[in-house]
Amino acid sequence: MTVSATIRIQEADFxxxxxxxxxxxxxxxVGAVVSFSGICRGAEQGEPIAALTLEHxxxxxxxxxxxxxxxxxxxxxxxxxxVIHRFGRIEPGQNIxxxxxxxxxxxxxxxxxxxxxxxxxxxAPFWKREESARGTNWIEAQDHDDVAAARxxxx
Amino acid sequence: MTVSATIRIQEADFxxxxxxxxxxxxxxxVGAVVSFSGICRGAEQGEPIAALTLEHxxxxxxxxxxxxxxxxxxxxxxxxxxVIHRFGRIEPGQNIxxxxxxxxxxxxxxxxxxxxxxxxxxxAPFWKREESARGTNWIEAQDHDDVAAARxxxx
Amino acid sequence: MKVKYFAWVRxxxxxxxxxxxxxxxxxxxxxxxxxLTAQGEAYAYAFxxxxxxxxxxxxxxxxxxxxxxxxxxxxxxxxxTGG
Amino acid sequence: MKVKYFAWVRxxxxxxxxxxxxxxxxxxxxxxxxxLTAQGEAYAYAFxxxxxxxxxxxxxxxxxxxxxxxxxxxxxxxxxTGG
Numbered sequence: 001m002t003v004s005a006t007i008r009i010q011e012a013d014f015x016x017x018x019x020x021x022x023x024x025x026x027x028x029x030v031g032a033v034v035s036f037s038g039i040c041r042g043a044e045q046g047e048p049i050a051a052l053t054l055e056h057x058x059x060x061x062x063x064x065x066x067x068x069x070x071x072x073x074x075x076x077x078x079x080x081x082x083v084i085h086r087f088g089r090i091e092p093g094q095n096i097x098x099x100x101x102x103x104x105x106x107x108x109x110x111x112x113x114x115x116x117x118x119x120x121x122x123x124a125p126f127w128k129r130e131e132s133a134r135g136t137n138w139i140e141a142q143d144h145d146d147v148a149a150a151r152x153x154x155x
Numbered sequence: 156m157t158v159s160a161t162i163r164i165q166e167a168d169f170x171x172x173x174x175x176x177x178x179x180x181x182x183x184x185v186g187a188v189v190s191f192s193g194i195c196r197g198a199e200q201g202e203p204i205a206a207l208t209l210e211h212x213x214x215x216x217x218x219x220x221x222x223x224x225x226x227x228x229x230x231x232x233x234x235x236x237x238v239i240h241r242f243g244r245i246e247p248g249q250n251i252x253x254x255x256x257x258x259x260x261x262x263x264x265x266x267x268x269x270x271x272x273x274x275x276x277x278x279a280p281f282w283k284r285e286e287s288a289r290g291t292n293w294i295e296a297q298d299h300d301d302v303a304a305a306r307x308x309x310x
Numbered sequence: 311m312k313v314k315y316f317a318w319v320r321x322x323x324x325x326x327x328x329x330x331x332x333x334x335x336x337x338x339x340x341x342x343x344x345x346l347t348a349q350g351e352a353y354a355y356a357f358x359x360x361x362x363x364x365x366x367x368x369x370x371x372x373x374x375x376x377x378x379x380x381x382x383x384x385x386x387x388x389x390x391t392g393g
Numbered sequence: 394m395k396v397k398y399f400a401w402v403r404x405x406x407x408x409x410x411x412x413x414x415x416x417x418x419x420x421x422x423x424x425x426x427x428x429l430t431a432q433g434e435a436y437a438y439a440f441x442x443x444x445x446x447x448x449x450x451x452x453x454x455x456x457x458x459x460x461x462x463x464x465x466x467x468x469x470x471x472x473x474t475g476g
Contacts, residue, residue, distance in 0.1 A: 017172030028197030028247035035190045038476060041259065042183030057399055057468060060452040085475060092183035097476055104196065107303065110269050117261055117476055123454065126475025127400035138401050141472035193393060212316055212385060215369035240392060252393055272393055278371065281392025282317035293318050296389035
């Protein structure tokens, strides 16, 4: 059975429950489902923010996420994989990104979800700008995200 | 702020979406929510099964899960933690266990969820019996689960 | 003291719990397993591979050399398979 | 060839994309950054720290020494902050 990933890059919100159900309902080969939801926080480095605006490079974002999803499907025995990344203006408490993995066993589901999140943070062409009382600022990339992504590199 | 874990040991099913929402809705300090759902598979080691029956030791299960949840709250900066473990008869495709973690950052949420699942597999006093065409059999513990749990031991 | 049995230990012994009064020289979990083993065939069958058996005293996991002095409830069971 | 700019690179240059025709001796991404830097103050500002700038050719990440021969679309942007 060939498993293909569901990838969506959209301005609209997503429904975590529906995406989890889509990978597990009505089948009996899935033993583990992991979901990761990334949510807009109300403060960045101690400063309150009003919203984030996510800019992205549409064609490349699609290609990059597809490439990493295919990589995850090749590396772990997954029965389902969904990646949704939003763009546009997102307020505190709202969803930004979702990864859902389904597998027979828990370790594959956990590892594949972490792998994809690490890559989305460092390689997917999205850029966050924050709005706060001090104006708007582009958020800087975090070194620790590069470190997290590097642990998946085949040596 | 003191965070306390929500722990439920129950025969009834649970609603993953409701438990995720309970840890994240209406607040702006949560940046990452990880959920793990463990689901009854339709086969064990290649043999089709009709159902699992989970026996448990009620007082100890509560105490054990509480102890590991407190340990997780002490080790990772979590803003919420929910653990639900079902008992009784569970058919293929139905939920068995749920762990949901909420944190400002993704790594804490992922690690705490994996830690709790590893401990539930090896230390929580639950025992699975499978029903199949060949009768009923107690499922044997897996060595790789002990290995997975051991990686969290403080050295 | 109260003793509880779970999973196939319970099935082999044929009861889920009982109250026992072991003699004073039964000091550890290991001693208790030895004493129970001598209580009849069902017990001998349940404890035939004592290394596989896990024990808890008052709802906490203990090792075979743990003392049972003061225990209110001791449980015996196979390795756990929850999660 | 088409060039696209994102985030603060786009803001500093003041446009999201343009079509350029660099001379033949502009062979690598690095060469192109150098050539663009000389196209005016806005470009010089956007590329003032060339080591920070990331590039993609035809939707795939490339390094500064990648050749631009045959590229249909080259993009310049700061380190990504998605996820």
